[in-house]
Amino acid sequence: MxxxxxxxxxxxxxxxxxxxxxxxxxxxxxxxxxxxxxxxxEQVPARRRALAAELAALRLRANVTNSDASRRTGISAASLSRIENAKRPVRLEQVTALLAIYGVIGKERDDTLAMVEEVTSPGxxxxxxxxxxxxxxxxxxxxxxxxxxxxxxxxxxxxxxxxxxxxxxxxxxxxxxxxxxxxxxxxxxxxxxxxxxxxxxxxxxxxxxxxxxxxxxxxxxxxxxxxxxxxxxxxxxxxxxxxxxxxxxxxxxxxxxxxxxxxxxxxxxxxxxxxxxxxxxxxxxxxxxxxxxxxxxxxxxxxxxxxxxxxxxxxx
Missing domain, CATH: 3.30.870 (Endonuclease; Chain A)
Structure with a gap:
């Protein structure tokens, strides 16, 4: 040919x-x-971007609005938006609070928290x-x-x-x-x-x-x-x-x-x-x-x- x-x-x-x-x-x-x-x-690590997308998806799955999540966790709505867009680092205690109001439990919760602990790892x-x-x-x-x-x-x-x-x-x-x-x-x-x-x-x-x-x-x-x-x-x-x-x-x-x-x-x-x-x-x-x-x-x-x-x- x-x-x-x-x-x-x-x-x-x-x-x-x-x-x-x-x-x-x-x-x-x-x-x-x-x-x-x-x-x-900055070059945002892939782990942080994946964690941000996961938190946004979990919030939407739980049918929780940005403002409601902000009110219940004490994280400002602007900060939460930046977290979900990987433009702001998120602390372990913040993720723990978010997962609680999103109803995330068991292995899914453990996996998400593990992502937080590993988010700054190289590669x-x-x-x-x-x-x-x-x-x-x-x-x-x-x-x-x-x-x-x-x-x-x-x-x-x-x-x-x-x-x-x-x-x-x-x-x-x-x-x-x-x-x-x-x-x-x-x-x-x-x-x-x-x-x-x-x-x-x-x-x-x-x-x-x-x-x-x-x-x-x-x-x-x-x-x-x-x-x-x-x-x-x-x-x-x-x-x-x-x-x-x-x-x-x-x-x-x-x-x-x-x-x-x-x-x-x-x-x-x-x-x-x-x-x-x-x-x-x-x-x-x-x-x-x-x-x-x-x-x-x-x-x-x-x-x-x-x-x-x-x-x-x-x-x-």
């Missing part, structure tokens, strides 16, 4: 200068950190024992992001997995309640189809498409699922074929950009998952993403390549 690499008019460098890729009449952008300094004067990496907490934070950040760029060298990204493919991945993985995890994965994918959905670029190595996870029929279905996803106006799927030779791979990562907050990078490797939020780390992986996009087939040729791969699995 004749493929073409995108030119400089399609992809500009990610990092200080940002990324721009026009596909399906949609602008995909990873905003530069320097453009966000007017909104936030945020977890093993499989705390994966559920990491996934909950990722879902929150995905719902807030305006754009995401995901490089997947081994498996189809979770936001683009078919039910059968996701089930095969989970059956081979964590040994938990597969049915529950699968339902959660499918629900998470709604972020790409909601109103004001984020732009989403997936960069896939050909190995992802060659490996028949779940068998050839499941894989053929998964690739056709990808083709359908690529029809969404906010989704762009790009493939790096074997014939383009080798390249430096940092492993699976997602660059998440936000309207009023600094960029985060989510990394996913065997046995460890986490967020990088330092300016050096996010800029480095933005630059890597830009280079990978320049290596990959363009949007149109990527869909043609997917069609060819689906046919190959049908014949195998």
């Amino acid at each position: 004749a493929g073409s690499r995108p030119g400089g008019d399609v992809v500009s460098a990610i990092g200080v200068s940002g990324l721009e890729n026009v596909s399906h009449s949609c602008r995909f952008a990873v905003t530069a950190e320097t453009d966000l300094m007017e909104h936030m004067s 945020w990496l977890e093993d499989s024992q705390r994966l559920s907490e990491m996934v909950a934070a990722l879902v929150q950040f995905e719902s807030q992001a305006v754009s995401m760029v995901h490089f997947a060298p081994s498996n189809v990204p979770g936001l683009l997995q078919s039910p059968a493919y996701a089930g095969a991945i989970m059956a081979d993985g964590l040994g938990e309640d597969t049915e529950k995890l699968l339902a959660s994965r499918m629900d998470r994918q709604k972020v790409l189809r909601k109103l004001a959905a984020p732009s989403y670029v997936a960069i896939l190595d050909e190995a992802v498409l060659r490996r028949p996870m779940g068998g050839r029929f499941v894989m053929a279905e998964q690739i056709r699922w990808l083709i359908d996803c690529a029809k969404l106006p906010n989704v762009d799927i790009r493939v790096i074929p074997f014939k383009y030779g080798g390249y430096s791979s940092p492993g699976d990562f997602t660059v998440l950009s936000f309207r009023d907050a600094p960029t985060l990078v989510y990394v996913e490797h065997s046995g460890a998952w986490g967020f990088l939020h330092s300016l050096d780390a996010t800029r480095r992986l933005q630059a890597i993403a830009a280079k990978l996009l320049k290596t990959a087939l363009d949007s149109t040729d990527s869909v043609k390549f997917l069609t060819m791969m689906a046919a190959d699995h049908d014949r195998s």
Whole structure:
């Protein structure tokens, strides 16, 4: 198949200068950190941002207004708003009081209080024992992001997995309640189809498409699922074929950009998952993403390549 690499008019460098890729009449952008300094004067740790989002979600779930929470805890309404937007640190005793009026008990309470105690820890990496907490934070950040760029060298990204493919991945993985995890994965994918959905670029190595996870029929279905996803106006799927030779791979990562907050990078490797939020780390992986996009087939040729791969699995 004749493929073409995108030119400089399609992809500009990610990092200080940002990324721009026009596909399906949609602008995909990873905003530069320097453009966000007017909104936030510091690099807010990912843990603090996740805790802020969790407290806001718990308040809404309890049907408690900002003013009512303020009155019952003694935290000013303005301070509470800043806490929920990660613009103000929160103390353990404040979170304890908030959880009490929100009716949060048991493990959920313990997990939230643990987040407070760890909020200033450098970096945020977890093993499989705390994966559920990491996934909950990722879902929150995905719902807030305006754009995401995901490089997947081994498996189809979770936001683009078919039910059968996701089930095969989970059956081979964590040994938990597969049915529950699968339902959660499918629900998470709604972020790409909601109103004001984020732009989403997936960069896939050909190995992802060659490996028949779940068998050839499941894989053929998964690739056709990808083709359908690529029809969404906010989704762009790009493939790096074997014939383009080798390249430096940092492993699976997602660059998440936000309207009023600094960029985060989510990394996913065997046995460890986490967020990088330092300016050096996010800029480095933005630059890597830009280079990978320049290596990959363009949007149109990527869909043609997917069609060819689906046919190959049908014949195998």
